[in-house]
Structures are given as C-alpha cells and as structure tokens.
Amino acid sequence: xxxxxxxxxxxxxxxxxxxxxxxxxxxxxxxxxxxxxxxxxxxxxxxxxxxxxxxxxxxxxxxxxxxxxxxxxxxxxxxxxxxxxxxxxxxxxxxxxxxxxxxxxxxxxxxxxxxxxx
Amino acid sequence: xxxxxxxxxxxxxxxxxxxxxxxxxxxxxxxxxxxxxxxxxxxxxxxxxxxxxxxxxxxxxxxxxxxxxxxxxxxxxxxxxxxxxxxxxxxxxxxxxxxxxxxxxxxx
Numbered sequence: 001x002x003x004x005x006x007x008x009x010x011x012x013x014x015x016x017x018x019x020x021x022x023x024x025x026x027x028x029x030x031x032x033x034x035x036x037x038x039x040x041x042x043x044x045x046x047x048x049x050x051x052x053x054x055x056x057x058x059x060x061x062x063x064x065x066x067x068x069x070x071x072x073x074x075x076x077x078x079x080x081x082x083x084x085x086x087x088x089x090x091x092x093x094x095x096x097x098x099x100x101x102x103x104x105x106x107x108x109x110x111x112x113x114x115x116x117x118x
Numbered sequence: 119x120x121x122x123x124x125x126x127x128x129x130x131x132x133x134x135x136x137x138x139x140x141x142x143x144x145x146x147x148x149x150x151x152x153x154x155x156x157x158x159x160x161x162x163x164x165x166x167x168x169x170x171x172x173x174x175x176x177x178x179x180x181x182x183x184x185x186x187x188x189x190x191x192x193x194x195x196x197x198x199x200x201x202x203x204x205x206x207x208x209x210x211x212x213x214x215x216x217x218x219x220x221x222x223x224x225x226x
Contacts, residue, residue, distance in 0.1 A: 035215070037163075045155075045163065045206055047215040059213045062119070095162055102169050103210035104153040108162040 002026040002107040009112030022079040022096030029077040033099035038092035086116045122218035130226040137194040139221045141207035151210040158203045
C-alpha cells in the first residue's frame with residue numbers, strides 16, 4: 001500500500017534553515033510528481049511546492065518562492081524540502097503528497113511539525 | 119492565481135441530514151482539475167472527489183460532487199457520525215494548486 005512518511009520537523013530559530021524528508025513506499029516513486037502542503041495551527045491547507053516525476057520542473061507557492069527548494073532522490077525513494085530564511089509564519093504541519101490523476105493529491109503522509117520560534 | 123472561496127465557513131447539522139458545501143472560484147476552473155478533500159481532527163487530508171464529480175476509491179456514494187465554471191458543490195446526502203469534519207476544495211491551473219479555506223461540518 002502507498003505510504004508517505006515525513007520527518008525532519010522541529011523547533012528552529014527565525015532566519016535558520018531546516019530540511020524535511022518524505023520517505024515513499026508502496027508505489028513506483030520515479031513516475032509520480034510529488035507535493036509539499038502545509039497547515040498552520042488551526043488554519044487551512046496551503047500548497048507549498050511540486051516537483052515533476054523527472055525533476056524537470058518545480059513550482060512554488062508565492063509565500064515560499066526563493067526561500068524553499070523541493071528536490072528528490074529517486075534512488076532512495078525520498079522527497080525533500082529545504083527551507084531557508086525561516087519565519088514565524090512558516091510554523092505549520094508540513095505534509096508530503098503524491099500527485100495523482102487529474103492533478104489531485106491522492107495520497108498524503110501524516111505530516112511533520114515545524115515551529116519557527118526564538 | 120485563482121482564489122477559491124468556500125461557504126459556509128461552518129455548518130451545524132444532525133446525523134441523517136443533508137449537507138451542501140459550496141466552492142466558488144475567482145475565475146473559471148477546468149472541471150477536470152477540481153477536487154474535494156476531507157480532514158478529520160488530527161489527521162491528514164483524504165481525497166474524496168476528483169474531476170468535480172468522480173468519487174475517489176473508498177468514498178461512500180452518499181458523497182457527490184457537481185458544478186462547473188466557477189461554482190462547485192459537494193453534497194453529503196445523509197450525514198453519518200464519521201462525516202463530521204472539515205472539507206476543502208482544491209483546483210489546479212497554470213502550474214499552481216490552490217485550496218479553499220475549508221468548511222467545517224459540525225454536529226448540531
């Protein structure tokens with residue numbers, strides 16, 4: 001069965017960096033695009049970034065453009081999100097999700113919490 | 119960027135009642151790229167409906183999606199106890215994905 005497991009969250013000071021990982025299993029990772037989506041405490045969902053299956057294209061939400069970088073290691077079936085210049089407003093649970101048919105997010109991980117605080 | 123506005127923000131209903139959730143887009147959305155998700159407290163979102171009206175695997179048939187252009191609806195015909203949750207619509211267009219702000223369906 002499809003499994004996505006995020007890790008790497010924690011407490012980080014404003015201005016610092018953090019890297020999240022998402023380990024994928026149960027499907028052929030190399031042929032699917034992958035997303036990061038976040039949810040601030042008590043708030044709704046915010047799309048963060050997507051990476052095409054062949055890593056040829058990546059797109060970002062406006063609030064993270066220029067600060068966050070999405071990447072993947074197909075040999076490890078792992079998706080990454082490198083987050084630089086973190087701000088308090090980046091505090092959220094970060095989910096990875098698979099890009100399915102018709103550009104929907106068909107499988108989601110359980111999320112990892114990132115807290116940006118001094 | 120297309121903005122999705124969901125209404126109402128919160129709806130209070132009893133089990134067995136019908137729920138009608140609205141999702142309005144700031145510009146026309148290709149129906150193929152309109153989806154609905156359910157999120158229960160403390161859990162990750164789960165895909166319910168894709169292509170505006172197709173139920174995802176495992177979605178009960180009491181859930182139905184409809185609409186086109188800028189107006190979309192998710193209907194739950196008879197609420198079961200497990201349906202009380204937050205529901206989000208989502209669209210894809212121009213290499214960007216956006217979500218509505220969510221509708222909470224709570225027990226009356």
